[in-house]
Amino acid sequence: MNDPYDHRPAIQFRNVSYRLDTGYELLRGLNLEVQRGETLVLLGRSGSGKTTTLKLINRLLVQSEGEIHVDGRSIREWDVIRLRRMTGYVIQEVGLFPHFTVARNIGVVPQIEGWPADRIQNRVRELLHLVGLEPQLASRYPRELSGGQRQRVGVARALAADPEFLLMDEPFGALDPITRAELQREFLALQQRLGKTVVFVTHDLREALLLGTRIALMEAGQLVATHTPAEFMHSTDPLVAAYVDAFDTNLNAGFKRGPS
Amino acid sequence: MNVLQFIIQNRTEVLELTAEHLWLVGASIVLAVLIGIPLGILITRWPVLNKPVLGGANIIQTIPSLALFGFLLPAPWIGARADRLAILALTLYALLPLIRNTYTGIKGVDRAVVEAGRGMGMTDRQLLWQVEFPLALGVIIAGIRVAAVISIGLATIAAAIGAGGLGEYIFRGLAMVNNQVILAGAIPAASLAILADVSLGWLEKRLSPH
Numbered sequence: 001m002n003d004p005y006d007h008r009p010a011i012q013f014r015n016v017s018y019r020l021d022t023g024y025e026l027l028r029g030l031n032l033e034v035q036r037g038e039t040l041v042l043l044g045r046s047g048s049g050k051t052t053t054l055k056l057i058n059r060l061l062v063q064s065e066g067e068i069h070v071d072g073r074s075i076r077e078w079d080v081i082r083l084r085r086m087t088g089y090v091i092q093e094v095g096l097f098p099h100f101t102v103a104r105n106i107g108v109v110p111q112i113e114g115w116p117a118d119r120i121q122n123r124v125r126e127l128l129h130l131v132g133l134e135p136q137l138a139s140r141y142p143r144e145l146s147g148g149q150r151q152r153v154g155v156a157r158a159l160a161a162d163p164e165f166l167l168m169d170e171p172f173g174a175l176d177p178i179t180r181a182e183l184q185r186e187f188l189a190l191q192q193r194l195g196k197t198v199v200f201v202t203h204d205l206r207e208a209l210l211l212g213t214r215i216a217l218m219e220a221g222q223l224v225a226t227h228t229p230a231e232f233m234h235s236t237d238p239l240v241a242a243y244v245d246a247f248d249t250n251l252n253a254g255f256k257r258g259p260s
Numbered sequence: 261m262n263v264l265q266f267i268i269q270n271r272t273e274v275l276e277l278t279a280e281h282l283w284l285v286g287a288s289i290v291l292a293v294l295i296g297i298p299l300g301i302l303i304t305r306w307p308v309l310n311k312p313v314l315g316g317a318n319i320i321q322t323i324p325s326l327a328l329f330g331f332l333l334p335a336p337w338i339g340a341r342a343d344r345l346a347i348l349a350l351t352l353y354a355l356l357p358l359i360r361n362t363y364t365g366i367k368g369v370d371r372a373v374v375e376a377g378r379g380m381g382m383t384d385r386q387l388l389w390q391v392e393f394p395l396a397l398g399v400i401i402a403g404i405r406v407a408a409v410i411s412i413g414l415a416t417i418a419a420a421i422g423a424g425g426l427g428e429y430i431f432r433g434l435a436m437v438n439n440q441v442i443l444a445g446a447i448p449a450a451s452l453a454i455l456a457d458v459s460l461g462w463l464e465k466r467l468s469p470h
Contacts, residue, residue: 058379060375060378060379081381081383082381083381084378084379084380084381085380085381087379087381088380089376089379089380091372091375091376091379093370093372094372094376095370095372095373095374095375095376095377096373096376097373097376097377097390097391098370098373098395099394099395108377108380108382109380109381112380112381112382112383112386112390157380158380167379
């Protein structure tokens with residue numbers, strides 16, 4: 001699956017545009033490559049087209065123009081169900097099934113893939129451990145969990161069938177700062193072990209710098225630039241610099257307002 | 261002679277009419293469930309059909325019950341027996357709450373949950389039966405509950421075309437200008453309605469997620 005000699009990009013956007021039925025353009029002329037095993041962060045403010053880009057990859061949305069290739073094959077040639085099952089998907093609202101226990105939630109993809117029950121059970125146990133959840137949580141319902149636990153279940157569910165790709169849409173966005181930092185650290189450790197190809201959407205620069213191998217800054221439906229975290233901080237591109245500045249100012253302003 | 265005494269004295273007849281009443285209501289609700297729920301699901305999949313289906317069911321609701329019984333009278337196999345006719349009419353009336361609640365129940369399922377299911381590669385059928393339908397079940401049962409209560413009331417009118425049921429007493433009492441006879445039909449019918457409401461309400465609560 002993660003063949004180190006395979007140098008084709010795992011995911012490739014060529015001149016992709018996405019328009020609403022009303023003609024409004026959410027994404028324009030996007031060119032982007034995601035390498036195997038990297039974590040590409042799509043960074044940008046609300047409405048910049050990050051989530052749209054992400055949803056084009058698992059075809060929850062279909063591009064109006066251009067080509068998207070996954071594993072070297074045009075996305076139009078993929079069986080959409082297959083494509084989605086080999087692509088883990090984590091969203092901010094988690095979207096856990098409220099009527100399923102934690103175990104059933106995690107085991108959803110293996111179950112629809114027709115795995116035998118005992119194999120699913122083993123896999124669920126393994127995943128609970130992997131994302132740092134107690135095994136006895138397996139029989140609980142999502143409403144009985146904390147926000148952080150729910151998000152861990154969401155990650156475990158996305159990983160269940162060992163997908164090649166992982167699409168994460170602000171997965172830690174709704175968490176308190178401490179839980180968020182904890183999950184970010186765990187994500188890094190996990191990613192070091194699993195080496196999945198990850199596309200991660202966030203508007204948080206700090207999160208992008210921490211988690212990304214590369215950062216793609218988006219603005220008003222277009223890709224501004226793609227940089228490694230180090231390059232990003234020192235970029236002279238006005239839009240990139242503006243993003244970095246905005247974050248610095250926020251941090252400093254928060255400091256100064258503190259104990260006076 | 262008070263109502264209770266009348267009912268006790270005529271208990272075999274009261275029970276018979278109650279059984280007839282339940283047959284009319286039960287059969288029509290089962291039919292309405294078998295037709296209404298699939299139709300409700302259908303219009304979540306083909307939004308084009310939404311307006312005609314809900315509009316049609318709405319129009320049926322506006323037809324006065326006696327008129328509807330009259331309209332259906334010339335129908336070939338159905339018009340031959342009064343109870344068939346009554347069951348068909350009651351089924352038609354029960355359709356609206358069933359279609360509408362199935363539709364709104366499924367449409368009301370949390371978008372994030374549906375999107376997560378789709379994003380994980382559930383087929384439309386898997387999404388429907390594993391996610392949307394179970395989560396909409398409480399709302400759908402609420403529709404059955406409304407339909408059942410309405411049907412129990414409407415079924416009393418069926419006596420006017422000779423389909424039997426507790427309406428027999430009501431019409432007989434009206435003709436005799438005898439309140440006790442009217443109440444001997446009305447009280448059991450009302451009790452049935454309350455019973456249906458309470459028991460389906462309990463079921464609705466049990467089957468609702470949360």
